[in-house]
Amino acid sequence: MSELLALVLYIATLGLTGSICVSAAFLPILNRGCSQSLEHALAAARRLHSYYDKDRGMYSENYYQWTDSNALEDVQNLMLLSGSDAYRETSESSYLARAALDPGTDWNSWLGKYNDDTQWHVLSLWRMSDYRRTRGSDPRPYLAAAERMYDIISAHWDDECGGGLWWTTEHTYKNAITNEQFLLLSAAGYLRNHNQTYLDNANNVWQWLRHSGMRNHQGLFNDGLNFTSCHNNGQTTWTYNQGLVASGLGALSAATGDKALLDEAEITLDATINHLTTNGILRETCDKDTNEGKNCDGDQQIFKGLWTKHLMYYLEFANEPHRAQKYSQFLGAQSAAIYRHATNTTSGDIGSVWYTPNQAGSIFSYKTVTSGLAAHIAAAKYGAC
Template identity: 30%
Template sequence: MHISLRHILASLSVAALTSSVVEAIPTRIQRDSESSLLTKRATDSLTRADFQNYASSAINALQKTYWNTPSGLWGSYDNSGKFSPQWWPSANVLTMMANYYGKYPTTATWMPDVFATILTHAPAYAKGFLNDYYDDELWWVLAWIQVYDATGNVTYLNTAAAIYEDPKSVYGNTPCGGLWWDKNHAGVNSVENELYLTASAKLANRLPAKKNSQGQGYYYSQALIAYDFLITNTTTSMNPSTHLFNDGISMTTCKNNGKIVFTYNQGIILSGLTELTWSTRSHSYTAIAVQIANSVIANMTTSEGILQEKACEPNACNGDEQQFKGVFTRNLAFMVNRATGMDADVLAKYRAFLALNAESIIRKDTSSDNMLGLVWSGATKPVYSVQSDGSALDTLVGAAITALN
């Protein structure tokens, strides 16, 4: 009996309220794959191979449109050909590509050249991948960890560890604890503190032998401190009734500021909690992650189950916000593949969610030249950017690497 993706999601969501790199890139988009996908009947479910093929085609198109070899970054070109780099979005595109390469290396043999180019060229924009924003720095930490996971090259892991030292050196120095968003101390937000937890937990699992002066795990101890700040203390920016994170905390009260709920704040922490379960074998961490993920699926989607940045879609998302949704789907996919002890029905729900969203992107949110837009359910005036492209690709890759067949 055929059961639709929407049926699976509906049945499981009831309880949740809650060399030259350019030369190495293929010179032709895989339109044969694209055509075969788009001519499938709407009632047909796409397979793992479909998602992989389509992701490959869209990655090639992204690379031709937004990549700049001299800077080692992605960005946009104006009509005169002048390139404007996108700094932290480039870290996210790199993470997405490494995620793809780790699963399908033979289909993207040019990607290691891109990784190496970024490592050598991008620091001209920000020396050592450091700038005035701790969240930017931590995006690059996570990107290089993903490249290490994909390639096994310890140079990338060492790069991540070196960047990490800058935010670590000031962690806990705000009046409320945790990490400042920036070096001018404009505020304490969810994003940089979730990134710090996740980066700490990932480094702890990859460099477990490193100890602090008390003989504790150097990174693991930091992950636990960040966990307390984000989850168990009164400083938490999580709403206990919805299990969703607001954008930050009030510097007057050191409590949830009640401001905007963005999808990426729900996604970043999923990987950190999953890594903590991996470290400790305690399922209490992934239990929280499941609450968060279920609440996103229940509360931050369209009536058809398509993820939506409700704070700004369809016409008011800035460049940063166009990146956000893919952070959630990427980390949800990581949780599916990495988590231990998760119920089979929960895993099925998340696979179905990723597949449903990927199918919607393919059928409703893709231009004729393989650009991927902001509104995954389709828009009358589509928005295309390197951020929207990378975000949607996170979902296509996530569907490919989690699909069972």
């Protein structure tokens, strides 16, 4: 059965209601977005999976786990959206799934020192649990692993700089991304488990972020805080920092009913569109269409896709048609630009430069493919063609 035919049958089983009736928060719902973007997403996933090493259960050749977890999350998102089971094995035999399904996994030893990496794993495990639940399988091992990870990273909150979660277990840096992730995990986790501690953590981390000074006069979050002064360090306003705070605020709004949080999220989403684009398309400061100068590294190659994915999550949590409509054209434009400027239509590879035709500067890797995949999925759900 083709993936597009599977989608048609899947819609039919839903009775065209546009929702999936399962008892889980933070679960994608089928939405009428751009069918062309869905086709692009299906093609991108096929190319991404060509990188998959079944023996290691990874896309990465060098155990680059956090980007791998995002790739796994993107594949689950696509299967949840399309109704396809083409990549079911990733929820069973990937390195992350294997660890979650092994009751003997010592998570303190398994996890590295980076608290932000751990939180990417949690998001991926949640998506695996959602996929497994919708297919009639037991989601509990994934949820138990995610809960254990959450408990481990929560212990790295302290009063230095007035609060906040440390970036690593070495406690040398407090930054935006780690705390924005913690906002999302805490608020979305509360929607899943109704544990008051999670909601308390979400409220606390948002108040800390709000008063930390990391959001600058443009409405964008800089990278983090100076270690000695606890002031905004003025470092790069990466796109993903702007997306994660939005999904976190969307989840907190859903948990509390406070709609003002959605307006806070859109301050930063709108600032991204106003300040971090070229030709109306997302662009990192390290994105270069030529091979002159330093280009984006292995982390930075995936950031734009994270922004689009977390805008999608934000819109799911907000669940207000006028907010989805506000960003529909922009999401559709990202998908179209990726296909037009960044996609090798022969190999299916997607490059790192979206905003203009590649002039030998675009990087091609599984990370850039999954970044493009995330953008196509977001447009398939909420974008205009």
